[in-house]
Amino acid sequence: MVQDIRIAVIGMGPRGLGAIEALFATLTDGISVTLDLFDPRPCPGAGPNFSPSQNSLNLLNLPLRAVDLPSPPRNFPSLAEWLGQDKKAMETYPSRAQLGSYLTGRFANLVEAGQAGVTISQHQLAADQLLRDAADGWWIRAAGARHGPYDEVLLAQGQPATAPDQQLAKWHEHARCGVRDVVSVYPDHELLDAASGWAGKVVAVRGMGLATLDAIRLLTLGQGGKFRDGEYLPSGREPLRILPFSLNGLPPYPKPETLAIDARFAPSREETGSFCAALRRAIDLPGEGAIEALCEAIVPPVIRVLESQSVDLSEHEIRSWLACEQNAPGEQEVRGPVDVLRAGIAMAAGETPPDIGYTIGQIWRKWQNELREVYNPSAPRPGTISALIAFDEGLKRYSYGPPLSTMTELLTLVEAGRVDLRAANDPDILMTRDGWQLVEEDETARVVAIVDAVLPTPQLGQMTDPLIAALRDSGDLTAIGPKLGVKLRPDGGVIGRAGPLPGLSLLGRLGLGSVIAVDSLHDCFGAAADRWAAGVVSRALR
Known part of the structure; x- marks a missing residue:
């Protein structure tokens, strides 16, 4: 039958x-x-x-x-x-x-x-x-x-x-009342249409993730600009300056440039087995204990990878980094966004040894399938769910990284003054008659448009x-x-x-x-x- x-x-x-x-x-x-x-x-x-x-x-x-x-x-x-x-x-x-x-x-x-x-x-x-x-x-x-x-x-x-958050809703209302724009990065044809009126003007991009990199490429290369011999050649149709910003102001870290560099971060079969076992234990623990259990499995491969690349860091330093990541993701970083950008490029190219964060992020990326395989069929308690989701989301600045070439282009635009990162870290944005101002008492930080590059x-x-x-x-x-x-x-x-x-x-x-x-x-x-x-x-x- x-x-x-x-x-x-x-x-x-x-x-x-x-x-x-x-x-x-x-x-x-x-x-x-x-x-x-x-x-x-x-x-x-x-x-x-x-x-x-x-x-x-x-x-x-x-x-x-x-x-x-x-x-x-x-x-x-x-x-x-x-x-x-x-x-x-x-x-x-x-x-x-x-x-x-x-x-x-x-x-x-x-x-x-x-x-x-x-x-x-x-x-x-x-x-x-x-x-x-x-x-x-x-x-x-x-x-x-x-x-x-x-x-x-x-x-x-x-x-x-999805309904816009409170900040974005206010900006949309402000844009409807004057000659100013709030545009999403996607669909890209709508952004390109709007950008045709921004030549020689200053615009901002909300977010510092992968969508922001798309927005910047569309506002530069998409307007006819070119990269040649390490320099940016403007077309005259692009904005005068682009000011990206986010809650922490940190650009994402690029993925390792080649398979050989990427292979340096590969966990062993035993290390992966220990991670899966730790994750199974973590799922049955309260939130804070769950992350601590995971960190026990993360520390050994991080030490091994760093030692293999002649990086002398103590176990205490690695545990301190992970403890900060658990409670305040990204606050381990004391450098400015341009220095972070340069450091990420150098590590991805294999020109400098990786730091703790980059090493953890690359190992975590290689455990994404195991993370899903153990977590998804389970039923963690609510606090554990929130803790594990937050930990994974925080590490995305490393694990979901863009191509190295994209970040190298971004650095070129920064050095050319086309992308300006001085307001990158959670600016106090003021609404003005003709747009918004990202830095108080700085007329050069006035923008006529904001591109929303934050995924709800x-x-x-x-x-x-x-x-x-x-x-x-x-x-x-x-x-x-x-x-x-x-x-x-x-x-x-x-x-x-x-x-x-x-x-x-x-x-x-x-x-x-x-x-x-x-x-x-x-x-x-x-x-x-x-x-x-x-x-x-x-x-x-x-």
């Missing part, structure tokens, strides 16, 4: 693609699937972050050699093979548009090859309402039409629309997306903790106010807290998708 099930996937970016691939790989004989996909964007598989139409200046923060996605159920080349690149190109950083085109092609191949017993329908529509009928399952409303019923619905939208946190309470907001207000979606995302079972099943909701699942960023390290391409194609697919098949067979 064949069991028929109907599944809807809402959101067809990399997360939706990874889920479908996992489902295809998990399906067994005796199950027939009708699969409906909902996404208003034209390039399924890519999502907005990797849209093939975005500017080629927006680069991945992974070298080509590190984009090692699992092979799909149907034969399809790797990204390097798809791009036709040889071994010499493995250290280059592809554009996000290139990856998006690849993912769209990977999705098309999956659909064209098909699978016995699976029927796929694509709806280029935004789902704006999701309702459950106790008799026949879930119904989706999109563009005024009703679709369903479905036995299973997967929410895989990525970062839904996935706080369920701040979501304005109609579908998510309605599910939250009805109690179908509940937060796992303050300032965190949705409460989920290990297989992505949603836990509402009244308990688990049959047939409703969520994967990705909006589950932060139930899952960890979600801002990763590899997580889209990893164990989380496999657990969801296994849950779907198990429920169908029951």
Whole structure:
């Protein structure tokens, strides 16, 4: 007897693609699937972050050699093979548009090859309402039409629309009252359109992470500027100066330039085993004790890596750095942002030995899969969740680093006076008649525009997306903790106010807290998708 099930996937970016691939790989004989996909964007598989139409200046923060996605159920080349690149190109950083085109092609191949017993329908529509009928399952409303019923619905939208924080809301209101701009860095075409009116003017960028680096490249190279022989050659169309700022004013650290340099930070199998064991212990401890347990596993490989590169630092110094990171991430740094930028470039290029922070960050990056594999299927207590999430988020300034070339370009722009970091550290921003002033009594720090390059946190309470907001207000979606995302079972099943909701699942960023390290391409194609697919098949067979 064949069991028929109907599944809807809402959101067809990399997360939706990874889920479908996992489902295809998990399906067994005796199950027939009708699969409906909902996404208003034209390039399924890519999502907005990797849209093939975005500017080629927006680069991945992974070298080509590190984009090692699992092979799909149907034969399809790797990204390097798809791009036709040889071994010499493995250290280059592809554009996000290139990856998006690849993912769209990977999705098309999956659909064209098909699978016995699976029927796929694509709806280029935004789902704006999701309702459950106790008799026949879930119904989706999109563009005024009703679709369903479905036995299973997967929410895989990525970062839904979010209400601006108090500071950003005030700036938007200020911008509406005069000739001044507040623009998000994405979508990039809107930023480029706005920037056409900023030639010769001073603008600010809110944030100091990867999105800020995209914004700076779009405001310089995107306006016709060029780098040549270590100098920046302006086009005359770019802003006079760009002033980035953030809460701590620290630029991110670039990834090691080559595989050989990167390999210096590789933990051994024994060290990785000790980390996983420590993480399992940490999950059962209160917040402070959880981080301390993790640090016990972090210290030995840090000592080994530093000693191998002739860095003489005591265990006490490493533990002190970690203790500060636990309580006040980033406050170990006493240097100014330009000195931090120079130091990061030198360490990434292998020109100077790594310091404690850089070493910890690179080792932590190499443990991201293990971090997810142990944490995501578990159920830590609320205080432990907050502590582990904060620790991982704080280390992103090292572990999610950009290409070395991008940071070298940034330093060139700083030295040329095009990027100004004097107001980088949490400036007291004043609103003026014609814009904002980042440094009091300094007329040269007046800006006519602010580019917002801060990704909103996935706080369920701040979501304005109609579908998510309605599910939250009805109690179908509940937060796992303050300032965190949705409460989920290990297989992505949603836990509402009244308990688990049959047939409703969520994967990705909006589950932060139930899952960890979600801002990763590899997580889209990893164990989380496999657990969801296994849950779907198990429920169908029951």
